[in-house]
Amino acid sequence: xxxxxxxxxxxxxxxxxxxxxxxxxxxxxxxxxxxxxxxxxxxxxxxxxxxxxxxxxxxxxxxxxxxxxxxxxxxxxxxxxxxxxxxxxxxxxxxxxxxxxxxxxxxxxxxxxxxxxxxxxxxxxxxxxxxxxxxxxxxxxxxxxxxxxxxxxxxxxxxxxxxxxxxxxxxxxxxxxxxxxxxxxxxxxxxxxxxxxxxxxxxxxxxxxxxxxxxxxxxxxxxxxxxxxxxxxxxxxxxxxxxxxxxxxxxxxxxxxxxxxxxxxxxxxxxxxxxxxxxxxxxxxxxxxxxxxxxxxxxxxxxxxxxxxxxxxxx
Amino acid sequence: xxxxxxxxxxxxxxxxxxxxxxxxxxxxxxxxxxxxxxxxxxxxxxxxxxxxxxxxxxxxxxxxxxxxxxxxxxxxxxxxxxxxxxxxxxxxxxxxxxxxxxxxxxxxxxxxxxxxxxxxxxxxxxxxxxxxxxxxxxxxxxxxxxxxxxxxxxxxxxxxxxxxxxxxxxxxxxxxxxxxxxxxxxxxxxxxxxxxxxxxxxxxxxxxxxxxxxxxxxxxxxxxxxxxxxxxxxxxxxxxxxxxxxxxxxxxxxxxxxxxxxxxxxxxxxxxxxxxxxxxxxxxxxxxxxxxxxxxxxxxxxxxxxxxxxxxxxx
Numbered sequence: 001x002x003x004x005x006x007x008x009x010x011x012x013x014x015x016x017x018x019x020x021x022x023x024x025x026x027x028x029x030x031x032x033x034x035x036x037x038x039x040x041x042x043x044x045x046x047x048x049x050x051x052x053x054x055x056x057x058x059x060x061x062x063x064x065x066x067x068x069x070x071x072x073x074x075x076x077x078x079x080x081x082x083x084x085x086x087x088x089x090x091x092x093x094x095x096x097x098x099x100x101x102x103x104x105x106x107x108x109x110x111x112x113x114x115x116x117x118x119x120x121x122x123x124x125x126x127x128x129x130x131x132x133x134x135x136x137x138x139x140x141x142x143x144x145x146x147x148x149x150x151x152x153x154x155x156x157x158x159x160x161x162x163x164x165x166x167x168x169x170x171x172x173x174x175x176x177x178x179x180x181x182x183x184x185x186x187x188x189x190x191x192x193x194x195x196x197x198x199x200x201x202x203x204x205x206x207x208x209x210x211x212x213x214x215x216x217x218x219x220x221x222x223x224x225x226x227x228x229x230x231x232x233x234x235x236x237x238x239x240x241x242x243x244x245x246x247x248x249x250x251x252x253x254x255x256x257x258x259x260x261x262x263x264x265x266x267x268x269x270x271x272x273x274x275x276x277x278x279x280x281x282x283x284x285x286x287x288x289x290x291x292x293x294x295x296x297x298x299x300x301x302x303x304x305x306x307x308x309x310x311x312x313x314x315x
Numbered sequence: 316x317x318x319x320x321x322x323x324x325x326x327x328x329x330x331x332x333x334x335x336x337x338x339x340x341x342x343x344x345x346x347x348x349x350x351x352x353x354x355x356x357x358x359x360x361x362x363x364x365x366x367x368x369x370x371x372x373x374x375x376x377x378x379x380x381x382x383x384x385x386x387x388x389x390x391x392x393x394x395x396x397x398x399x400x401x402x403x404x405x406x407x408x409x410x411x412x413x414x415x416x417x418x419x420x421x422x423x424x425x426x427x428x429x430x431x432x433x434x435x436x437x438x439x440x441x442x443x444x445x446x447x448x449x450x451x452x453x454x455x456x457x458x459x460x461x462x463x464x465x466x467x468x469x470x471x472x473x474x475x476x477x478x479x480x481x482x483x484x485x486x487x488x489x490x491x492x493x494x495x496x497x498x499x500x501x502x503x504x505x506x507x508x509x510x511x512x513x514x515x516x517x518x519x520x521x522x523x524x525x526x527x528x529x530x531x532x533x534x535x536x537x538x539x540x541x542x543x544x545x546x547x548x549x550x551x552x553x554x555x556x557x558x559x560x561x562x563x564x565x566x567x568x569x570x571x572x573x574x575x576x577x578x579x580x581x582x583x584x585x586x587x588x589x590x591x592x593x594x595x596x597x598x599x600x601x602x603x604x605x606x607x608x609x610x611x612x613x614x615x616x617x618x619x620x621x622x623x624x625x626x627x628x629x630x
Contacts, residue, residue, distance in 0.1 A: 019334070019335070019337065020334070022334065022359065022361070024361055026427075027424070027427025027428065028420075028423060028424060028427055030427075031427075041359070043584070044337065044356070044359045046337070046339055048584045105343075105581065105582075105584075108343060109342070109343060111342075112341075112342025112343055112345075112346075113342065262621075265586060265621065265624070266420065266621050267420075269358070269363045269420075269586050269588075269617040269618050269619065270586060270617070271580060271584050271585060271586045273584075302584040302585070303584050304584065306577075306580065306581045306628075309580070309628075310628060313621075313624075313625060313628070
């Protein structure tokens with residue numbers, strides 16, 4: 001089990017390449033949620049998403065032999081950009097498998113960061129199997145989306161929340177593979193077990209929620225627009241942590257997620273991708289539970305395609 | 316004349332309430348501009364624009380007598396939010412006059428920050444005359460948009476650019492009243508006179524450019540959508556600095572500014588207001604001059620209305 005000290009240890013490699021992100025209160029959001037509301041701006045990071053923290057911690061901890069053989073991973077976008085960014089920072093080769101329908105903006109960004117991008121498979125899970133195979137054949141390091149070093153690295157944003165707002169009451173975090181919510185929950189519960197950690201995901205991709213609820217891995221249909229949380233097969237190591245530390249898990253319909261993308265744009269002037277807007281939509285489901293409590297919404301990333309942005313503005 | 320040391324002195328009051336903003340290179344912009352391109356993310360600040368730096372420096376330097384009488388100012392939006400934020404941080408009352416057609420999002424944000432907002436006049440200049448009168452009648456402190464303390468404060472982003480990228484070759488800065496370009500030019504020229512400072516503005520609001528070019532105050536028609544640069548009457552103190560330190564001044568048609576808003580969204584996943592997109596549009600006018608030079612575009616703010624955003628996405 002990852003502990004607070006492991007996340008404290010990740011600070012040095014993470015802050016070698018990036019700075020803490022802001023945590024801002026928006027009176028325009030308070031009005032909507034009915035309580036004091038802060039946004040953790042992971043969309044302000046290089047490559048536009050929280051995952052870059054995990055990649056930086058992972059490459060810093062790679063043994064020399066694995067550094068020379070290069071990294072192999074699969075991604076719907078943000079994880080791949082994180083690995084590409086971290087690999088470039090460390091001078092390591094990265095090969096990234098993406099599903100055939102991957103967001104072209106994210107693919108271009110990964111290539112711009114110097115990674116080799118290969119399209120393979122219908123969805124994330126098919127791309128992942130291919131990358132795993134390649135890593136074995138070529139002797140490289142396969143990076144799974146929930147490797148411990150990634151959870152430790154992304155946990156640094158949880159630390160930043162607690163440093164900026166030590167008396168936070170509730171943190172709402174979107175869940176894809178679960179690294180973000182695990183890192184946040186490990187930090188928050190170690191510092192103050194009273195802090196409520198609410199996970200959230202699209203109702204059109206409920207695998208992680210159903211697995212958390214039933215206590216066993218449940219695969220589920222996946223038809224969400226929110227590619228950051230488009231998980232079909234649950235991840236067991238993050239599930240173990242979530243069952244211990246996450247207090248609740250809310251599902252939000254894609255239509256409400258799209259509405260929240262527009263609300264975040266209008267009220268905070270920040271572009272967030274669908275995953276990064278789910279916490280706001282989730283908060284709007286439970287106003288009574290949130291009243292008079294200090295609320296943090298994790299805006300996990302900003303990498304939305306123009307097509308999806310246009311769709312969100314037409315809802 | 317404001318000097319580098321004055322801007323260094325502004326660091327302490329500014330960083331008491333905010334953190335340096337990122338300067339990121341985007342390979343997706345390099346592709347467009349044909350040269351290595353960084354964005355200075357002033358849209359990541361609290362209240363979403365560079366001006367907050369100036370407000371914080373100004374309130375920190377107020378004599379006790381003026382603190383108790385309160386601040387009076389006029390604004391099309393970002394300056395007013397800056398003064399409201401700084402006044403709240405210092406526990407001072409702020410009264411802000413806005414034109415009758417002011418951006419409702421910015422007005423709501425000013426009120427959310429605790430300022431009293433009064434609608435008055437057809438444009439910024441009419442609102443300004445009213446606020447000036449009120450300050451005299453009530454014995455408060457009138458804050459003009461180009462007060463020296465504001466230029467000193469906003470100059471801190473120029474310092475951050477030089478710290479992050481000491482070998483920058485060209486900085487392109489949008490001009491409304493001119494505080495941003497003056498602060499940047501004072502820093503850049505003091506550190507390296509070879510750095511080229513290019514000012515830019517909407518072609519539908521050319522007063523500052525015409526005044527800079529002719530060496531005397533020229534009023535001009537003002538029909539731009541880019542409210543951050545919607546200046547009809549030039550400011551003499553910033554003009555004096557600009558004539559000495561600014562190397563060139565480009566005008567960009569509103570249609571190209573709107574296109575640049577969409578390009579910034581698509582390629583950097585950042586929402587910038589029209590003023591903050593002008594530097595990209597200006598860079599696209601002069602690819603030959605920029606080739607092989609390190610280019611910084613100042614994304615001055617992100618406070619665009621949803622109506623204008625929708626219009627930009629339909630261009």
